[in-house]
Amino acid sequence: MVIRIAAVGDVHLDEDVVGRFRPALEELPECADVLLLAGDLTRHGTEAEARCVAEEFGGLAVPVVTVLGNHDHQCDQVPQVVKVLEDAGITVLEGNGVVLDCAGGRLGIAGVKGFGGGFAGRCASDFGEPEMKAFVRTTTDSADRLGAALRSLDCDMLVALTHYSPVPDTLAGEPLEIYPFLGSYQLGQAIDSAPTALAVHGHAHAGTERGTTPGGVRVRNVAHPVIKQAYSVFHVGDQLDTDQVSPIGQSGSQRSWS
Amino acid sequence: MTHHRDIGAAPPDEYVEAEIQRLLVEDPAVAEQGITVIRRERALVLYGEVESPHRREEILRLVSERFPDVPITSDIGVIRTQAPTEIEQLP
Ligand SMILES: [Fe+2]
Ligand SMILES: [Fe+2]
Numbered sequence: 001m002v003i004r005i006a007a008v009g010d011v012h013l014d015e016d017v018v019g020r021f022r023p024a025l026e027e028l029p030e031c032a033d034v035l036l037l038a039g040d041l042t043r044h045g046t047e048a049e050a051r052c053v054a055e056e057f058g059g060l061a062v063p064v065v066t067v068l069g070n071h072d073h074q075c076d077q078v079p080q081v082v083k084v085l086e087d088a089g090i091t092v093l094e095g096n097g098v099v100l101d102c103a104g105g106r107l108g109i110a111g112v113k114g115f116g117g118g119f120a121g122r123c124a125s126d127f128g129e130p131e132m133k134a135f136v137r138t139t140t141d142s143a144d145r146l147g148a149a150l151r152s153l154d155c156d157m158l159v160a161l162t163h164y165s166p167v168p169d170t171l172a173g174e175p176l177e178i179y180p181f182l183g184s185y186q187l188g189q190a191i192d193s194a195p196t197a198l199a200v201h202g203h204a205h206a207g208t209e210r211g212t213t214p215g216g217v218r219v220r221n222v223a224h225p226v227i228k229q230a231y232s233v234f235h236v237g238d239q240l241d242t243d244q245v246s247p248i249g250q251s252g253s254q255r256s257w258s
Numbered sequence: 259m260t261h262h263r264d265i266g267a268a269p270p271d272e273y274v275e276a277e278i279q280r281l282l283v284e285d286p287a288v289a290e291q292g293i294t295v296i297r298r299e300r301a302l303v304l305y306g307e308v309e310s311p312h313r314r315e316e317i318l319r320l321v322s323e324r325f326p327d328v329p330i331t332s333d334i335g336v337i338r339t340q341a342p343t344e345i346e347q348l349p
Binding site for chain 1 (some may be wrong): 286289291292307309310312313337338339340341342345346347348349
């Protein structure tokens with residue numbers, strides 16, 4: 001059983017980008033069963049920008065499943081953004097999941113935006129000022145909802161989709177000082193609480209592609225500036241066709257995040 | 259109280275870098291967090307990757323408006339959007 005997953009995050013669309021991804025997206029049916037978008041679809045999260053996303057990523061011959069990113073929250077128009085995306089046939093996840101019937105089996109995808117907080121031994125604690133407690137509780141709530149969604153899905157293969165990173169591995173290349181703004185270990189803990197086969201995230205524009213949770217789940221950072229192509233394709237399953245194993249290029253070297 | 263030495267001298271490089279970085283993130287016309295600013299001698303060097311040529315021009319315009327007397331070197335790239343030529347197998 002092999003399920004073919006295409007994924008990209010951080011496309012940050014606005015009018016000036018519409019059309020750039022489309023030629024590659026038209027090839028999706030030949031190489032993937034689903035396209036996952038790992039958040040930061042827009043620059044500022046306006047309804048107008050969401051319409052650009054709908055135009056670019058809507059009406060494809062494969063299902064498109066997304067979470068939102070921090071940029072998609074910037075203008076406080078989340079309900080309008082979600083509506084525009086859903087009207088274009090894009091499934092928007094936030095604390096819930098979806099099961100898709102693919103040729104290789106039933107693919108379950110659970111998603112949340114996630115939040116920051118940092119990683120074991122170097123993380124924020126639910127202590128002190130109300131602002132600090134609100135920050136950490138946002139992360140914990142998000143991770144709890146991801147874990148519950150993952151455990152609730154009845155499927156043959158389970159994938160976790162987030163914007164923020166569940167592990168520090170895929171942040172390599174980012175300044176260490178900003179890791180707490182890039183992800184949190186609680187997301188990894190949630191992913192490890194279910195038989196997850198793959199975790200996909202974005203947000204760390206200067207990070208690296210590959211990582212693993214402490215529980216052994218493969219993690220991939222698919223932020224567009226990291227993968228430097230329209231999307232990456234993963235064949236997830238129990239069969240390894242060695243002819244098709246090939247290295248994917250190293251990540252970029254710019255130091256930035258968003 | 260802030261003690262100002264060298265009135266008229268340029269502000270320390272770190273503050274200039276911080277100011278430009280925030281300008282690029284917080285200006286609605288740009289909203290880029292992916293740009294690195296380095297102040298070298300008398301020039302500003304901008305590095306990073308953006309999603310369109312238009313955004314690269316906006317960044318240059320914004321920074322040169324704010325620091326009209328500083329020469330700016332830009333090494334900002336536009337991220338490729340071709341279909342992948344390889345897949346990754348995850349058994
Ligand atoms: Fe982000
Ligand atoms: Fe982003």
